[in-house]
Every structure is written in structure tokens, then in C-alpha cells.
Amino acid sequence: MKPLRALIVEDSDDDAALLLRELQQGGYEPVHARVQTAESMKQELFDSAWDIVFSDFSMPYFNAFDALALLRSTGLDLPFIIVSGTIGEDRAVMAMKSGAHDYILKGNLKRLVPAVDRELREAQIREERRRAEAVVHHLAYVDPVTQLPNRARFLEQVEEAVQAGLRDEHLVALLLMDLDRFKEVNDTLGHDYGDDLLQQVGVRLRQALLPSDTVARLGGDEFGILLPHLASHEAIDPVIRALHDSLDVPFMMDNIPIAVEASMGVALMPEHADSANVLMQRADIALYRAKGLASDYTIYSPRFSPQSPEWLGLMAELRDGLEQNQLRLYFQPKLDIRTGRITGCEALVRWQHPRHGLILPSRFILVAEQTGLIGPLTEWVVIEALKSCQELCHSQMQVKMSVNLSARSLHDTRLLQMIAQAIEAAGARPEQLMLEVTESAIVLDPQRAKENLLALSQMGVALSIDDFGTGYTSLASIKQLPVNEIKIDQSFVTNMLSDPKDAMIVRTVIDLGHNFGMTVVAEGVETRDVLNALGALDCDGVQGYFIGRPQPGPLLGQWLAESPWIVGSAGQAGY
Ligand code: C2E
Ligand code: MG
Ligand code: MG
Secondary structure (H helix, E strand, C coil), X not given: CEEEEEEEECCCHHHHHHHHHHHHHCCEEEEEEEECCHHHHHHHHHHCCCCEEEECCECCCXXXXXXXXXXXXXXXXXXXXXXXXXXXXXXXXXHHHCCCCEEEECCCHHHHHHHHHHHHXXXXXXXXXXXXXXXXXXXXXXXXXXXXXXXXXXXXXXXXXXXXXXXXXXXXEEEEEEECXXXXXXXXXXXXXXXXXXXXXXXXXXXXXXXXXXXXXXXXXXXXXXXXXXXXXXXXXXXHHHHHHHCCCCEEECCEEXXXXXXXXXXXXXXXXXXXXXXXXXXXHHHHHHHHCCCCEEECCHHHCCCCHHHHHHXXXXXXXXXXXXXXXXXXXXXXXXXXXXXXXXXXXXXXXXCCEEEXXXXXXXXXXXXXXXXXXXXXXXXXXXXXXXXXXXXXXXXXEEEECCHXXXXXXXXXXXXXXXXXXXXXXXXXXXXXXXXXXXXXCHHHHHHHHHHHHHHCCEEEEEEECCCCCCHHHHHCCCCCEEEECHHHHCCCCCCHHHHHHHHHHHHHHHHCCCEEEECCCCCHHHHHHHXXXXXXXXXXCCXXXXXXXXXXXXXXXXXXXXXXXXXXXXX
16 A cells, blocks of 8 residues: 545545545555635645645635645645545636646535646656756766866856956956976875875865855866955965965875965956856966966966967967868767667867977867857858758758857857858758757857847757856756757766766766757767767767768768768658
């Protein structure tokens, strides 16, 4: 017998008894209370825990709609089943619309037990989903090694501090800190020691600050420190000193003293920036400078950027590079695990520089973003990628082409037109294109992003959330977007077999993605074992060196034809 705590909203003792008997015959062992007014129902909901609520449709002092509203107001998510005499189809439909889970006729209790079974199961699924979301939320905001806020949370806090600073006209300071020889510790003593050291550093930094200040771990050996309310410019010096002093005493790891040094970059608002984004960039530039000069810290100065000669040089060169056809596309295949079929390719841009050789996108996309060159660059990538897609199509190889969209492009009002024109210029169809955007790009301006994404989706272009898990603020916001695919960031995938935390993130993202009706793709698959593990977790697609490295465009067709995987022929659309 299965125990069941049933709250019965019912004015008739006899009807309640019939209901209980039916439950018992169906294998349940009900513990129940019967109520027939709002007050007593409220009392019972507060006093005891319930698995399910049964309610008559109308009673002398109460009715099912009010009972349902009352249940809702408590925030409890319990199955609510109406058990009543004939109420007519209209009212039954209305009851279901207002959120009742089912309605059963008193004269036909046969349906009761199956409905209870089903609703209890559904309620449990909802509960598990809520728990998973809470886990993901925690993972999304807290760095698991140091238990400090992570980058995503830190960016939000910087944003809040900047808004408050602008409003109340006070100073905000942002410090970025990078440990100087952390890599040596990691490489010589191992990851566990590395993690231990990061954790101890976090504790010391925290102790050197006021409770109202924030310390976050931004990734690797980088920490972010936010002073949301700095009394004066001069007040920054003692803080910098305190942070440095806190690292002076060597860290003990297994009785071995380890000395840690750090570089810091500092930027102030309003002096150096008037937005969170720019403040972060400026602190980063200052940090870069401090490291270059091997100094303890550097406070940002406009001399460092973007007008600096090196920066201007790179920017001018990229412009020439674009005009002189120095950009190249590489393509990396995407595999459907279940069918063993290559369903898509991701276009990855490179810059064939006349002197420096092949430059990876991490070195020039940011420059392109900051100079407005990203627009023409993205347009070029979309056109070239779709042209390659068409060539494959002519050789009977049907794949969908994924192109990365930078944050800047996502918020560009001309995006839609540009994409439409690019598709036309390549002689392709919108269905052949998938655009990848990162969550961090979406949160910069969710409203604008949503408008652009909706319009693209209506046009027939598929959308993917790239690098999922690294920097998002809310799953709810993604749920509202017309997203077809999420790509789990490779940082979780590559080590999922050795790191249980990574494995758990991967599993949770797959489940949540499926709950939202999206295809889930794992990036960074480097071994067969990881591929098999992902298959077992019901992941849909994979990308990574094990399937294929990014290939230069001209070799793509041949590579696909010779690969051990099946390549969809024309007529079989990829996802
Ligand atoms: P992404 O979109 O997440 O692309 C995946 C990156 O992971 C690629 O690096 C790819 O070469 C690498 N990768 C793929 N499989 C594996 C693997 O098994 N192991 C490892 N360790 N790495 C793997 P890549 O080509 O250097 O691109 C880096 C990033 O630059 C991309 O990340 C994307 O965000 C950006 N990017 C590339 N092309 C474009 C573009 O045309 N426009 C824009 N806006 N961004 C681009
Ligand atoms: Mg991508
Ligand atoms: Mg990615």
C-alpha cells in the first residue's frame, strides 16, 4: 500500500468516504482531512504536509475555484483534482484552464486512481526539475573551488555597483588580480593542491577587505575585487597594500611553504569608465600592463588603450586583412550521436596574417568588436560559410552551417537585414543556417537580443546558445527565447569522466535542455570514452577533436567524404 496524504475539500461525508474507498482499492493508504471552508483549508495547508488535494466543485460555503486560488496563494505545487457531480463541459474546461489538474465525475470514479498516479508522478517531475534548476543556479553563481561568487555573479555585482555609483555620485573601484606563478603549482604539485591554494588565497583576500566589498573568482588564477563605495581616490592605496600584504606570508601546502605573488590592475568609476563593461575592460588593460611590467599593480591610464600604437596597428591591419581576403574559414563537424550522422558544421574564422601566420579568433574578435569591424567580418563569415554549405549540397552532402555571432552583432539593429542579404548573396536558404550566441551576449541587452532572435527565428534561421554554463544569469530568460540548441561548454565536457562536478553539470544541462525542448550538443569531445558517456546521458550531438578538428574550407568536402561518419544526403535535413 502506498501512503497518501490527501486533503479533501468536500461538504458530504459520504462522498468523501467513497473517494477514500476508491483510493484504498487502488492501492493507496490515505491519511486525510476533510474541509469545507476557506479558513479550515488554509489552516490544514499551513499545519500539515499534503501530497494531493481533491475538491468538490460547489459546496454551500466554498467552491473549487476559490480552493484552487487559495492553494496557489500558498505557493505549494500540489496536484489539484476536482471530484464532483456533473458540472457541464463549459465549467469543466474552465476549471482545467484555471489550473486544476483533472476532474473526475463522482458517478465514475474508475478514472480516479489512474489520475492520481499520473498527477503524483508529474508533481514529482516538477519537483525534481525545480531542484535541478536550484543546483544550476548555484553552479551558475558560485565558484565551486573557492565558494566565492563566480564571474557571472561578479559581473552583476559590478553592474549594480556602477548603477548605484552613478545615481549617488560616489566612486567605485574594480581590481583584477592574477596570481603570478600559479601554473607552476598546478603543474608540479597537481590540481588538488592548485585548488587548495586558490581556496586559501580567496580566504586571505576576503579577510583583507570590508564586508561590503566583494571578492570573486573569475576563472583560472584570476580574482576580481569590487569596492562598491570608495571614499576618495587616495583610499585605494591602503586597499591595494592590504591585499598584497595578505599574500605575503607563504601558503602552507603539506608543510611546504609556497610563496604567491600577484599582479593587480585597477580601474575607477567615474574617472576611467561610466559603465560596468568599460570598467572591466579598463581594469583588464591595467592588469595586462602590470603583468607586462612585472609590477605589483597598475592603475588604468588612458595612455594604455585603445589609442595605443599597438592596438591601432592591429585594428588597421585587420581592416586591410578583411579587404585583402586574408580571413579564412575552418569548419568543424557536428555529429548526431544516435544516428552517427554528421548533421552540421561550425564555421570558425582565422586570420592568415602575412607576417604572423595563422591567427586564432581569440586574438582578433575582440578588436573587431570594439572597432565596428565585427559587422563586415560577420557578414563575410555568413556568406562564405553558406557558400561552402551550398557546395556540399551540390556534392549530395547536406549539413547545416553554424556561425558564431558576437555580442555586438546580436544587439545590432541591422543584424536581421545583414543576415537576410548574406543568405541571398550566397544563394542559400535560411534553414541552412544556425547562429550561435553566448548567454553573456544575451544578458547585455535581453530585450534587444530577444527581438533580433525572434525575427531571425521567424525567418527560419536556427539558434544555438554557445558556451552554455559559463556565464548565464537565468534559465528563465532563455526559456522565453526561440532557441533550438544549447552547446555545453567544453570546459565541462573535456574532464567529465574524471571530475564528478563537471559530470553533474553536463547531466543537468542535458536534462534541462530536453525539458525546454532543445537539442543539446556537447563541445570539446576529445575521446571515445567521453562520446560514449554522453550517449548514455542521452545527449543529442557532439563536437570535438575526437570527431574532427576544424578543417580549412577547401578540404572540408573531401574530409567529410572520407570520414568514418555518415554524411546526410540531400533531402535529409540536419537539425
Ligand atoms: P566556440 O564557438 O565555442 O568554438 C569552439 C572552439 O573550440 C574552437 O576554437 C574550436 O577549435 C575549439 N575546439 C573544438 N573542439 C575541441 C576539442 O575537442 N578540444 C579543444 N580543446 N578545443 C576544441 P577557435 O576556432 O579558436 O574559436 C574560439 C572562439 O572564437 C569560438 O568559440 C567563437 O566564440 C569565436 N569565433 C570563432 N569564429 C568566429 C566568428 O566567425 N565570429 C565570431 N563572432 N566569433 C568567432
Ligand atoms: Mg561556437
Ligand atoms: Mg563554444
